[in-house]
Amino acid sequence: MSGQEHGGHTRGFELFHIFQELPARSSEIPVAPEPDPTEPVALTVDDRPVEVAPGETILDACRALGVETPTLCHAPNLTPVNACRVCVVEVEGQRTLAPACSRRAEAGMVVRTETERVRTARKVVLELLGSSVDLSLAGRHQPDGGLAGWMERYDADPARFGPAAAPAEAGERDARPTGHHHVPDGSAAETVAQPVKVDNDLYVRDYSKCILCYKCVEACGTDAQFTFAIAVAGRGFDARISTEWDVPLPTSACVYCGNCIGVCPTGALMFRSEHEMRAAGTWDESAQTVTETICPYCGVGCTLELHVQEDQVVKVLSPSDSSVTGGHLCIKGRFGSSFVNEKPGR
Ligand code: SF4
Numbered sequence: 308m309s310g311q312e313h314g315g316h317t318r319g320f321e322l323f324h325i326f327q328e329l330p331a332r333s334s335e336i337p338v339a340p341e342p343d344p345t346e347p348v349a350l351t352v353d354d355r356p357v358e359v360a361p362g363e364t365i366l367d368a369c370r371a372l373g374v375e376t377p378t379l380c381h382a383p384n385l386t387p388v389n390a391c392r393v394c395v396v397e398v399e400g401q402r403t404l405a406p407a408c409s410r411r412a413e414a415g416m417v418v419r420t421e422t423e424r425v426r427t428a429r430k431v432v433l434e435l436l437g438s439s440v441d442l443s444l445a446g447r448h449q450p451d452g453g454l455a456g457w458m459e460r461y462d463a464d465p466a467r468f469g470p471a472a473a474p475a476e477a478g479e480r481d482a483r484p485t486g487h488h489h490v491p492d493g494s495a496a497e498t499v500a501q502p503v504k505v506d507n508d509l510y511v512r513d514y515s516k517c518i519l520c521y522k523c524v525e526a527c528g529t530d531a532q533f534t535f536a537i538a539v540a541g542r543g544f545d546a547r548i549s550t551e552w553d554v555p556l557p558t559s560a561c562v563y564c565g566n567c568i569g570v571c572p573t574g575a576l577m578f579r580s581e582h583e584m585r586a587a588g589t590w591d592e593s594a595q596t597v598t599e600t601i602c603p604y605c606g607v608g609c610t611l612e613l614h615v616q617e618d619q620v621v622k623v624l625s626p627s628d629s630s631v632t633g634g635h636l637c638i639k640g641r642f643g644s645s646f647v648n649e650k651p652g653r
């Protein structure tokens with residue numbers, strides 16, 4: 308072997324070690340230790356002991372104890388994104404507040420849900436949302452009544468930021484150049500108010516009610532539909548849910564599965580039938596029945612929840628704990644039931 312070849316081997320050996328050997332200290336982000344899959348996890352919430360299954364969250368522990376915890380961006384059938392932060396709790400020994408919806412419960416954790424810090428954080432989140440977004444329908448299906456109750460519980464006062472700024476014209480927010488931030492003059496609270504987008508027969512998008520929780524993006528993307536018709540566009544206060552190039556839905560990649568409507572917590576995405584009935588003052592959930600049935604269109608057998616008012620199917624959902632659908636449907640299950648509304652002689 309020549310000296311040159313020998314030198315080449317040596318260099319190769321050194322390079323191999325530089326690129327292949329692990330660094331002395333890991334540069335990976337630390338993660339919580341994997342739970343023992345056989346042992347329940349024991350912790351305390353507000354000084355009350357509770358046990359949850361391995362992998363369950365602080366929110367699961369709170370719910371097991373009946374501790375009401377507000378959530379907006381959480382859904383049992385979606386990956387947690389920690390966007391709204393209304394569920395935060397204090398964990399003893401930890402520097403920052405933890406989102407209860409995604410933080411896995413750990414053995415020995417001491418969790419507090421009603422400290423001054425937690426209450427202040429939830430109050431400010433609610434105030435910032437309430438000052439800029441129409442929350443009139445947000446969290447309306449939560450067991451504790453949703454936003455109105457939370458505002459009272461946390462003494463939130465969205466009006467302290469001043470009167471709302473004037474609503475944007477149709478398309479105005481969509482046209483704002485990314486990254487241009489104009490410092491407000493302080494005379495009015497910034498708002499996302501804008502006209503409702505009605506560009507198809509099946510559902511409407513009222514982004515005056517959007518809290519940017521990302522649920523619709525997840526449902527349209529890797530959590531359910533894999534269509535990627537919508538994403539978050541823009542930055543800062545101008546961030547918004549958008550189709551590609553803000554095109555109307557009928558010319559976007561949307562396949563009208565309506566899975567985004569099924570997960571939207573604020574009523575920003577809504578069946579057109581519900582939107583029109585609300586506008587006419589005829590929407591009445593107390594007069595509606597919900598019938599669980601099986602979709603008649605194909606052999607998959609998706610579970611449907613038909614919401615019926617005055618003999619008309621007005622909305623179709625699917626239970627998020629259905630082992631067949633996980634709460635998600637296709638266009639036929641979601642919107643194809645209205646044919647039963649057409650009765651001979653009508
Ligand atoms: S209806 Fe379906 S495809 Fe269309 S935006 Fe919503 S989730 Fe995406």
Ligand code: SF4
Nearest residue numbers: 517518520521523571
């Ligand atoms: S449209 Fe609804 S689901 Fe989508 S980000 Fe806004 S509030 Fe969340």
Ligand code: FES
Nearest residue numbers: 380391392394408
């Ligand atoms: S519900 Fe936990 S961060 Fe939104």
